[in-house]
Amino acid sequence: MKKKLKKNNNSNQTSFYFEDYLETNKKNKKLKKANNFQDRIYILFFFFFCLVLIFSIKITHISLYEKNIFNFEKQTSQFSLIRRDIVDRNGAIISRNINTFHAAVDPKLVKDKKNFLIKLRLNFPELPFEEIKSKLNQKKYFRLKKRIDQIEKDKFWALGEKAIKFEPFQARMYTHGDLFSHIVGQVDYDNYGISGLEKYFDKQLKNKQQINKPLRLTLDSNVQYIINKELKKAMKTFDSTGGGALLLDVNNGDIISLVSLPNFNINQRTTIKDKKFINKITKGVYELGSIFKTFTVALALENKLVETDTIIEDIPKKIRCSIHEITDIKEHPKNLSVEEILVRSSNVGSVFLAKKIGVDNYKKFIKKTKLTNNPEIELEEVGVPHQIKWDKCKLETISFGHGITTTPLQATALYAAMSNGGKLVIPSLIKDRKIKKSETIISNETSNKLSIILRKVVNSKNGTASLADKDGYYVGGKTGTAESYGNKKNRINTFISIFPAFKPNYALLVMLENPKINSDLIYNYRGVKTKAPYNTSGWNAVYVAGKIIEKIGPILAINNKEFTDLYVAEKFN
Numbered sequence: 191m192k193k194k195l196k197k198n199n200n201s202n203q204t205s206f207y208f209e210d211y212l213e214t215n216k217k218n219k220k221l222k223k224a225n226n227f228q229d230r231i232y233i234l235f236f237f238f239f240c241l242v243l244i245f246s247i248k249i250t251h252i253s254l255y256e257k258n259i260f261n262f263e264k265q266t267s268q269f270s271l272i273r274r275d276i277v278d279r280n281g282a283i284i285s286r287n288i289n290t291f292h293a294a295v296d297p298k299l300v301k302d303k304k305n306f307l308i309k310l311r312l313n314f315p316e317l318p319f320e321e322i323k324s325k326l327n328q329k330k331y332f333r334l335k336k337r338i339d340q341i342e343k344d345k346f347w348a349l350g351e352k353a354i355k356f357e358p359f360q361a362r363m364y365t366h367g368d369l370f371s372h373i374v375g376q377v378d379y380d381n382y383g384i385s386g387l388e389k390y391f392d393k394q395l396k397n398k399q400q401i402n403k404p405l406r407l408t409l410d411s412n413v414q415y416i417i418n419k420e421l422k423k424a425m426k427t428f429d430s431t432g433g434g435a436l437l438l439d440v441n442n443g444d445i446i447s448l449v450s451l452p453n454f455n456i457n458q459r460t461t462i463k464d465k466k467f468i469n470k471i472t473k474g475v476y477e478l479g480s481i482f483k484t485f486t487v488a489l490a491l492e493n494k495l496v497e498t499d500t501i502i503e504d505i506p507k508k509i510r511c512s513i514h515e516i517t518d519i520k521e522h523p524k525n526l527s528v529e530e531i532l533v534r535s536s537n538v539g540s541v542f543l544a545k546k547i548g549v550d551n552y553k554k555f556i557k558k559t560k561l562t563n564n565p566e567i568e569l570e571e572v573g574v575p576h577q578i579k580w581d582k583c584k585l586e587t588i589s590f591g592h593g594i595t596t597t598p599l600q601a602t603a604l605y606a607a608m609s610n611g612g613k614l615v616i617p618s619l620i621k622d623r624k625i626k627k628s629e630t631i632i633s634n635e636t637s638n639k640l641s642i643i644l645r646k647v648v649n650s651k652n653g654t655a656s657l658a659d660k661d662g663y664y665v666g667g668k669t670g671t672a673e674s675y676g677n678k679k680n681r682i683n684t685f686i687s688i689f690p691a692f693k694p695n696y697a698l699l700v701m702l703e704n705p706k707i708n709s710d711l712i713y714n715y716r717g718v719k720t721k722a723p724y725n726t727s728g729w730n731a732v733y734v735a736g737k738i739i740e741k742i743g744p745i746l747a748i749n750n751k752e753f754t755d756l757y758v759a760e761k762f763n
Contacts, residue, residue, distance in 0.1 A: 479672030482591030
């Protein structure tokens with residue numbers, strides 16, 4: 191009985207142990223299974239993490255690479271500065287920024303260089319292919335073509351090359367092409383001013399606070415167009431190598447028009463080294479000849495040495511001063527009034543007046559008028575007149591405009607003072623400016639006397655500027671024929687006019703370089719058809735000025751209420 195009980199007890203113990211073992215084993219299997227699943231999750235997560243890491247590295251690499259690729263684009267956004275508009279006195283656009291592009295290439299994206307170059311050569315033959323080929327081998331990002339428009343961009347896009355990139359850019363556009371080339375100037379590829387007004391006002395034009403306020407000029411686009419057209423015609427008519435014209439408001443110094451020929455299209459950036467392209471009005475320095483006789487007469491009148499009707503007796507046909515022989519082109523009576531000396535343009539008569547004036551008085555006048563100083567204008571392109579060496583015969587030669595140089599700008603400004611009551615004006619291209627207080631150089635009385643004489647130069651029988659006498663405009667002025675300073679082969683023919691002479695509002699200078707007689711041109715000279723007997727300003731520069739005044743006069747009459755000539759008004763009614 192005891193054994194059996196023991197066996198049963200052992201049996202029960204064994205059973206309990208086995209069941210516990212099975213239960214534990216089952217739990218371990220479940221745990222192992224769970225651990226295996228967890229391990230798989232970890233592996234998958236690790237794999238996913240690696241993918242993310244690789245992808246992130248790739249993205250970072252690409253972003254850095256793209257930053258390098260489009261380095262120029264970043265620079266473009268920094269240096270492609272927005273500039274203020276430039277407008278004329280009536281608000282017409284002269285210069286403004288437009289959206290454009292640079293076409294660039296990433297050589298690393300070019301799969302077939304040979305095929306790439308062929309495509310470029312066929313579609314863009316103007317490109318420098320040897321240079322492009324060299325740059326492709328260097329594998330550095332470079333620009334194919336700067337400042338392309340939308341049409342060119344589409345043309346590049348059509349090539350189907352992923353390597354071609356387009357950089358957005360703010361380009362400067364000049365709406366009138368060559369019309370204002372010597373005034374407005376240009377900007378470089380980064381929109382920094384490099385010449386003309388663009389350079390002079392570079393800081394102001396980039397002022398973000400005034401970006402919506404245009405820089406308003408004194409220029410009139412319509413008048414500029416007419417003068418430019420007539421001057422170009424004149425250069426062909428007289429086979430001239432160059433020319434210039436300046437229209438100035440005599441009362442405030444506003445430059446209504448400034449033309450210098452030859453000019454150039456400022457939308458096409460080129461380096462111009464040829465001297466023929468200089469701004470002849472502001473940078474050209476010339477002996478302007480007989481236009482100086484007006485200043486000689488003005489000085490004689492202002493110093494009460496003579497009156498307009500004072501007779502200078504026994505004027506010889508020629509006089510000698512040192513090695514210089516001074517004569518007149520035409521033969522004049524031996525007795526001339528002061529008025530006649532200017533009307534007939536007598537060199538010898540001017541010398542007689544200069545001797546009355548004296549060297550000291552003439553020196554003071556030149557210093558006061560700043561004729562031989564650097565001209566004041568909102569341009570860096572200005573000439574430097576030669577300093578005068580007052581030798582034995584300098585007074586005599588200066589009296590009729592030889593042996594002294596100045597710019598056409600300064601000469602015209604002085605004519606403005608001669609006709610506006612004696613107030614010296616400073617020529618300006620900027621409409622909204624502070625006008626400095628005018629300095630008086632001659633009296634109003636002298637100014638009025640001069641205006642009357644200058645009118646007679648145009649409308650009297652013995653005057654040298656009859657071809658500028660246009661009905662209704664009462665033109666006055668003085669001719670000048672001279673040789674270029676230091677180069678006797680070059681001829682400078684000039685005419686400076688004022689109108690209307692009874693109350694001048696405008697001074698107009700017309701200048702031709704090396705004009706020739708046009709044997710086919712028939713003039714209506716005081717009602718008689720004739721050909722030019724001389725190659726003087728009276729037969730070319732005066733002729734051109736008359737054509738210009740006739741065409742711009744109506745525009746000026748409308749714009750200026752003080753210019754109320756009935757004849758002009760009738761033309762529009």
